[in-house]
Amino acid sequence: xxxxxxxxxxxxxxxxxxxxxxxxxxxxxxxxxxxxxxxxxxxxxxxxxxxxxxxxxxxxxxxxxxxxxxxxxxxxxxxxxxxxxxxxxxxxxxxxxxxxxxxxxxxxxxxxxxxxxxxxxxxxxxxxxxxxxxxxxxxxxxxxxxxxxxxxxxxxxxxxxxxxxxxxxxxxxxxxxxxxxxxxxxxxxxxxxxxxxxxxxxxxxxxxxxxxxxxxxxxxxxxxxxxxxxxxxxxxxxxxxxxxxxxxxxxxxxxxxxxxxxxxxxxxxxxxxxxxxxxxxxxxxxxxxxxxxxxxxxxxxxxxxxxxxxxxx
Amino acid sequence: xxxxxxxxxxxxxxxxxxxxxxxxxxxxxxxxxxxxxxxxxxxxxxxxxxxxxxxxxxxxxxxxxxxxxxxxxxxxxxxxxxxxxxxxxxxxxxxxxxxxxxxxxxxxxxxxxxxxxxxxxxxxxxxxxxxxxxxxxxxxxxxxxxxxxxxxxxxxxxxxxxxxxxxxxxxxxxxxxxxxxxxxxxxxxxxxxxxxxxxxxxxxxxxxxxxxxxxxxxxxxxxxxxxxxxxxxxxxxxxxxxxxxxxxxxx
Numbered sequence: 001x002x003x004x005x006x007x008x009x010x011x012x013x014x015x016x017x018x019x020x021x022x023x024x025x026x027x028x029x030x031x032x033x034x035x036x037x038x039x040x041x042x043x044x045x046x047x048x049x050x051x052x053x054x055x056x057x058x059x060x061x062x063x064x065x066x067x068x069x070x071x072x073x074x075x076x077x078x079x080x081x082x083x084x085x086x087x088x089x090x091x092x093x094x095x096x097x098x099x100x101x102x103x104x105x106x107x108x109x110x111x112x113x114x115x116x117x118x119x120x121x122x123x124x125x126x127x128x129x130x131x132x133x134x135x136x137x138x139x140x141x142x143x144x145x146x147x148x149x150x151x152x153x154x155x156x157x158x159x160x161x162x163x164x165x166x167x168x169x170x171x172x173x174x175x176x177x178x179x180x181x182x183x184x185x186x187x188x189x190x191x192x193x194x195x196x197x198x199x200x201x202x203x204x205x206x207x208x209x210x211x212x213x214x215x216x217x218x219x220x221x222x223x224x225x226x227x228x229x230x231x232x233x234x235x236x237x238x239x240x241x242x243x244x245x246x247x248x249x250x251x252x253x254x255x256x257x258x259x260x261x262x263x264x265x266x267x268x269x270x271x272x273x274x275x276x277x278x279x280x281x282x283x284x285x286x287x288x289x290x291x292x293x294x295x296x297x298x299x300x301x302x303x304x305x306x307x308x309x310x311x312x313x
Numbered sequence: 314x315x316x317x318x319x320x321x322x323x324x325x326x327x328x329x330x331x332x333x334x335x336x337x338x339x340x341x342x343x344x345x346x347x348x349x350x351x352x353x354x355x356x357x358x359x360x361x362x363x364x365x366x367x368x369x370x371x372x373x374x375x376x377x378x379x380x381x382x383x384x385x386x387x388x389x390x391x392x393x394x395x396x397x398x399x400x401x402x403x404x405x406x407x408x409x410x411x412x413x414x415x416x417x418x419x420x421x422x423x424x425x426x427x428x429x430x431x432x433x434x435x436x437x438x439x440x441x442x443x444x445x446x447x448x449x450x451x452x453x454x455x456x457x458x459x460x461x462x463x464x465x466x467x468x469x470x471x472x473x474x475x476x477x478x479x480x481x482x483x484x485x486x487x488x489x490x491x492x493x494x495x496x497x498x499x500x501x502x503x504x505x506x507x508x509x510x511x512x513x514x515x516x517x518x519x520x521x522x523x524x525x526x527x528x529x530x531x532x533x534x535x536x537x538x539x540x541x542x543x544x545x546x547x548x549x550x551x552x553x554x555x556x557x558x559x560x561x562x563x564x
Binding site: 073091 | 314320327402
């Protein structure tokens with residue numbers, strides 16, 4: 001089977017510092033995959049190695065079956081990268097920037113290319129900026145141009161390295177709607193982000209990195225169910241009846257402002273628990289159901305000492 | 314091939330969009346040299362028999378400006394891209410080391426020739442300049458500029474800040490080009506300085522280029538060709554080696 005991204009035992013050392021310590025992961029074609037981790041975990045080093053910007057010290061990396069070292073031309077054609085840093089060429093306009101980028105990938109200037117560039121500009125709300133010099137664009141607009149540059153050669157695999165850092169809400173929604181559309185059309189997406197709710201909403205599988213290693217690799221659902229839980233919290237007019245105290249997982253606040261927390265696996269348990277509270281004489285003044293959150297999973301995994309969680313595919 | 318053509322086009326447009334700074338300014342500087350030196354040296358002994366000082370000076374100035382600008386083009390393009398980070402745009406695509414080498418050298422060559430032609434055209438208004446052999450003129454212009462373009466790539470790859478490129482330009486390129494016999498024939502120098510001039514590769518480029526105009530030179534034109542072509546070849550091999558290894562581009 002040909003993976004969109006296939007990373008096997010990759011190490012990267014800078015002198016005595018180990019940036020990647022034997023990373024292995026596979027991303028299937030059409031997946032929306034998240035690569036998460038704190039700053040310095042090795043995410044960007046892994047992406048740079050995949051893009052050929054960094055030479056691996058050991059191991060192999062393939063994009064759509066092409067080795068990034070021995071068959072770098074095929075591998076790079078298959079890859080579109082949105083870098084973390086905002087960079088631009090101050091000599092050129094938005095349209096020229098995109099035309100050059102397509103040309104570097106061997107795409108001739110045709111009506112088809114021009115219409116694809118127009119489509120990209122429209123999807124990323126840049127049409128009215130097409131002939132503006134890059135220097136005249138705001139930070140958010142420059143980031144959108146970086147996205148367009150990564151897509152201009154229609155790569156099957158798209159890597160987004162923190163694409164929404166410092167981007168306003170409207171643009172974020174536009175961007176994700178476009179990336180989702182590309183994913184629906186079969187493009188594989190690898191995303192790194194510090195906005196964990198984005199990863200939770202978009203990605204079907206997640207890898208978490210810490211100190212150059214993969215410490216968790218599983219489907220989003222599995223990670224959420226294994227490390228986080230759905231919680232029902234209630235406020236009562238009086239004390240929590242004794243028979244239910246043993247079921248409570250924690251409490252916050254005091255007296256009438258006290259929240260009592262109960263773990264639930266599915267919504268049927270909510271009704272059962274509420275019945276038991278009423279039967280025990282409790283008067284409920286407020287209630288909330290909290291969904292599992294990736295942030296909680298992330299914090300738990302990062303605080304663990306063991307080296308790996310979940311199962312690799 | 315499209316990748317190479319695109320990079321070449323981008324590199325040419327990069328300097329052309331600021332042509333006042335990259336083409337017009339060096340022509341103006343050369344014109345000032347020409348006016349001042351021609352005035353100061355008026356009536357002094359000509360370097361070659363039957364050749365006035367203005368006539369002697371113009372080809373040398375044109376060549377010196379070509380060499381300096383070819384170097385400036387490739388080195389400044391690379392250091393700017395490295396420092397601003399937009400070098401990424403050409404590192405991510407499937408371009409080969411030959412693509413980078415070819416595009417940077419040819420773009421520098423275009424700038425060098427444009428500036429050289431400009432200096433020559435200005436010179437034509439000030440003095441009659443004979444053309445002994447156009448082929449020699451072109452051979453030295455092309456090899457000399459291409460050699461400097463390759464050296465510019467090496468400097469651009471090596472440097473981590475603008476300061477280092479400026480040092481390379483001001484402490485190596487500038488003295489070697491100024492002391493290469495642009496403004497005088499080395500035969501007018503004491504023996505020690507004549508011998509020292511023979512160690513300066515720029516001397517052979519200027520001398521060979523000037524031979525194309527007057528059919529006269531300080532040393533054999535074939536020796537000048539061998540030094541110029543040899544330097545171009547050696548620097549090209551070194552440049553391609555650095556590009557293939559990803560020196561200071563790919564960690």
